[in-house]
Amino acid sequence: MPQIARTSPSPGPSPATAPVADDARVSQRRNVVVAAKLLGTGAGTPVLCAADNISEGGIHVQVSQRFAVALGERIEVVLDPGPDAPHLAHLRGEIRFATVVRTEPQRDTLPPGVGLGLRFDQPLYL
Numbered sequence: 001m002p003q004i005a006r007t008s009p010s011p012g013p014s015p016a017t018a019p020v021a022d023d024a025r026v027s028q029r030r031n032v033v034v035a036a037k038l039l040g041t042g043a044g045t046p047v048l049c050a051a052d053n054i055s056e057g058g059i060h061v062q063v064s065q066r067f068a069v070a071l072g073e074r075i076e077v078v079l080d081p082g083p084d085a086p087h088l089a090h091l092r093g094e095i096r097f098a099t100v101v102r103t104e105p106q107r108d109t110l111p112p113g114v115g116l117g118l119r120f121d122q123p124l125y126l
Protein backbone atom coordinates (compact mmCIF):
# COMPACT_ATOMS: atom_id res chain seq x y z
CA MET A 1 0.00 0.00 0.00
CA PRO A 2 1.51 3.41 -0.97
CA GLN A 3 2.20 5.88 1.78
CA ILE A 4 0.48 9.24 1.77
CA ALA A 5 2.71 12.19 2.46
CA ARG A 6 1.28 14.32 5.22
CA THR A 7 2.01 17.99 5.41
CA SER A 8 1.20 20.44 8.12
CA PRO A 9 -1.04 23.39 7.26
CA SER A 10 0.74 26.49 6.06
CA PRO A 11 1.09 29.06 8.83
CA GLY A 12 0.27 31.85 6.35
CA PRO A 13 2.30 34.97 5.72
CA SER A 14 4.51 36.26 8.46
CA PRO A 15 3.45 39.57 10.03
CA ALA A 16 6.26 41.28 8.13
CA THR A 17 4.88 40.14 4.75
CA ALA A 18 1.14 40.07 5.50
CA PRO A 19 -0.82 42.52 3.34
CA VAL A 20 -1.93 45.73 5.00
CA ALA A 21 -5.62 46.60 4.60
CA ASP A 22 -4.83 50.06 3.23
CA ASP A 23 -2.70 48.48 0.49
CA ALA A 24 -5.37 46.03 -0.68
CA ARG A 25 -5.97 47.74 -4.02
CA VAL A 26 -3.72 46.70 -6.84
CA SER A 27 -4.63 49.67 -9.04
CA GLN A 28 -4.03 53.35 -8.44
CA ARG A 29 -6.65 55.28 -6.47
CA ARG A 30 -8.02 58.50 -7.90
CA ASN A 31 -9.23 61.01 -5.37
CA VAL A 32 -12.45 62.27 -6.89
CA VAL A 33 -15.88 62.89 -5.43
CA VAL A 34 -18.56 61.05 -7.41
CA ALA A 35 -22.23 60.56 -6.57
CA ALA A 36 -23.25 56.92 -6.39
CA LYS A 37 -26.30 54.81 -5.72
CA LEU A 38 -26.11 51.44 -3.96
CA LEU A 39 -28.73 48.79 -4.70
CA GLY A 40 -29.34 45.52 -2.91
CA THR A 41 -28.18 46.71 0.49
CA GLY A 42 -31.13 45.25 2.34
CA ALA A 43 -32.46 48.76 2.94
CA GLY A 44 -35.28 48.15 0.45
CA THR A 45 -34.57 51.38 -1.38
CA PRO A 46 -31.48 52.62 -3.22
CA VAL A 47 -28.92 54.26 -0.95
CA LEU A 48 -27.55 57.54 -2.27
CA CYS A 49 -23.97 58.19 -1.25
CA ALA A 50 -20.71 59.80 -2.30
CA ALA A 51 -17.54 58.09 -3.36
CA ASP A 52 -14.35 59.83 -2.27
CA ASN A 53 -11.93 57.73 -4.31
CA ILE A 54 -12.12 55.22 -7.10
CA SER A 55 -9.79 52.82 -8.88
CA GLU A 56 -10.16 50.28 -11.65
CA GLY A 57 -10.70 47.57 -9.06
CA GLY A 58 -12.87 49.26 -6.46
CA ILE A 59 -14.40 52.27 -4.83
CA HIS A 60 -14.70 53.78 -1.36
CA VAL A 61 -18.09 55.24 -0.45
CA GLN A 62 -19.50 56.78 2.69
CA VAL A 63 -23.00 55.92 3.85
CA SER A 64 -25.15 56.70 6.86
CA GLN A 65 -24.79 54.34 9.82
CA ARG A 66 -28.37 53.19 9.34
CA PHE A 67 -27.48 51.79 5.91
CA ALA A 68 -24.37 49.89 7.01
CA VAL A 69 -23.86 46.58 5.26
CA ALA A 70 -21.92 43.45 6.16
CA LEU A 71 -18.53 42.30 4.92
CA GLY A 72 -18.95 39.98 1.95
CA GLU A 73 -22.35 41.42 1.03
CA ARG A 74 -22.98 41.73 -2.70
CA ILE A 75 -24.34 45.02 -3.95
CA GLU A 76 -24.84 46.93 -7.18
CA VAL A 77 -23.18 50.31 -7.65
CA VAL A 78 -24.47 52.94 -10.08
CA LEU A 79 -22.07 55.86 -10.58
CA ASP A 80 -23.17 59.37 -11.46
CA PRO A 81 -20.07 61.45 -12.22
CA GLY A 82 -20.95 65.12 -12.29
CA PRO A 83 -19.47 67.98 -14.28
CA ASP A 84 -16.42 68.03 -11.97
CA ALA A 85 -15.38 64.59 -13.27
CA PRO A 86 -15.75 64.75 -17.07
CA HIS A 87 -13.08 62.04 -17.46
CA LEU A 88 -15.52 59.61 -15.80
CA ALA A 89 -18.61 60.60 -17.82
CA HIS A 90 -18.49 57.26 -19.68
CA LEU A 91 -19.38 55.51 -16.39
CA ARG A 92 -22.62 57.47 -15.83
CA GLY A 93 -25.55 55.14 -15.22
CA GLU A 94 -23.59 51.89 -15.58
CA ILE A 95 -24.41 49.19 -13.06
CA ARG A 96 -21.34 47.61 -11.50
CA PHE A 97 -21.51 44.58 -9.24
CA ALA A 98 -19.28 44.71 -6.16
CA THR A 99 -18.50 42.99 -2.88
CA VAL A 100 -18.07 44.77 0.44
CA VAL A 101 -14.47 44.08 1.47
CA ARG A 102 -14.07 46.68 4.18
CA THR A 103 -16.24 48.63 6.62
CA GLU A 104 -14.94 51.41 8.79
CA PRO A 105 -16.80 53.76 11.17
CA GLN A 106 -16.44 57.41 10.15
CA ARG A 107 -16.76 59.19 13.48
CA ASP A 108 -15.28 62.44 12.21
CA THR A 109 -18.13 63.07 9.74
CA LEU A 110 -21.43 64.74 10.51
CA PRO A 111 -23.57 62.81 10.87
CA PRO A 112 -21.31 59.88 11.72
CA GLY A 113 -21.33 57.29 8.97
CA VAL A 114 -19.63 54.19 7.68
CA GLY A 115 -16.97 54.00 4.99
CA LEU A 116 -17.34 51.01 2.68
CA GLY A 117 -14.56 49.53 0.58
CA LEU A 118 -16.13 47.85 -2.44
CA ARG A 119 -14.32 45.56 -4.88
CA PHE A 120 -15.74 45.47 -8.40
CA ASP A 121 -16.36 42.11 -10.07
CA GLN A 122 -15.04 43.49 -13.36
CA PRO A 123 -12.49 46.31 -13.60
CA LEU A 124 -13.48 49.79 -14.62
CA TYR A 125 -11.71 51.43 -17.50
CA LEU A 126 -10.72 54.82 -16.22
